[in-house]
Amino acid sequence: MLIQVPDVLTPAQVGEARRRLAAATWVDGKVTAGPQSARAKDNRQLAQDDPVAREVGDLILQALQQQPLFVSAALPLRVFPPLFNSYSGGQSFGMHVDNAIRHVPGTPHRLRTDLSCTLFLTDPAEYDGGELVIEDTYGAHAVKMPAGHLVLYPATSLHHVRPVTRGTRVSAFFWIQSLVRSDADRTLLYELDGAIRGLPQTPEAQHVAVRLTGVYHNLVRRWAEM
Numbered sequence: 577m578l579i580q581v582p583d584v585l586t587p588a589q590v591g592e593a594r595r596r597l598a599a600a601t602w603v604d605g606k607v608t609a610g611p612q613s614a615r616a617k618d619n620r621q622l623a624q625d626d627p628v629a630r631e632v633g634d635l636i637l638q639a640l641q642q643q644p645l646f647v648s649a650a651l652p653l654r655v656f657p658p659l660f661n662s663y664s665g666g667q668s669f670g671m672h673v674d675n676a677i678r679h680v681p682g683t684p685h686r687l688r689t690d691l692s693c694t695l696f697l698t699d700p701a702e703y704d705g706g707e708l709v710i711e712d713t714y715g716a717h718a719v720k721m722p723a724g725h726l727v728l729y730p731a732t733s734l735h736h737v738r739p740v741t742r743g744t745r746v747s748a749f750f751w752i753q754s755l756v757r758s759d760a761d762r763t764l765l766y767e768l769d770g771a772i773r774g775l776p777q778t779p780e781a782q783h784v785a786v787r788l789t790g791v792y793h794n795l796v797r798r799w800a801e802m
């Protein structure tokens with residue numbers, strides 16, 4: 577399931593994030609890549625321990641908690657502290673799959689990457705190319721969203737970033753370990769949640785809503801791991 581969540585950050589928050597990131601120290605993006613994806617990866621990245629990465633990352637994590645669509649789709653157990661990347665001058669990231677397990681820096685915890693997330697910090701008009709292309713059994717999906725919007729997709733997917741041939745593309749990216757490991761099970765819960773929310777506000781429909789909400793929570797009880 578590929579979900580696009582609009583307006584995670586306001587334009588003012590995007591502007592503030594961009595100002596702080598522009599003044600930070602950027603390094604070769606290969607620092608967080610394994611040996612295979614390092615061959616495909618050509619971009620710049622903020623150092624993981626950079627205080628600006630922590631501050632802007634925390635702003636993003638707080639904003640995510642206000643997004644019912646994100647919570648419903650991801651059912652997050654753990655969220656990796658956001659990383660930041662930048663592509664310009666023809667840089668790209670060839671086809672790869674993200675590592676299954678990530679060590680959370682500065683903690684003894686590891687995280688299973690069930691979902692991958694990209695939050696766009698530059699508008700499509702600011703650069704050419706740079707589409708995030710995600711492959712699933714229905715084909716390849718090219719994603720390029722306005723600044724402040726994010727895309728959430730199964731970390732099991734092969735994906736790549738097309739070369740940025742004009743301007744600069746800046747994004748935050750991170751991973752989520754979901755309470756529900758299976759993408760298929762998570763998709764069912766997301767659909768059920770959306771259907772319940774869409775029921776009319778009549779007493780009859782709300783009686784049905786309560787029963788379906790019971791089904792929803794009992795499925796979460798059956799499937800959640802923590």
Ligand code: NI
Pocket residue numbers: 672673674735
């Ligand atoms: Ni990736």
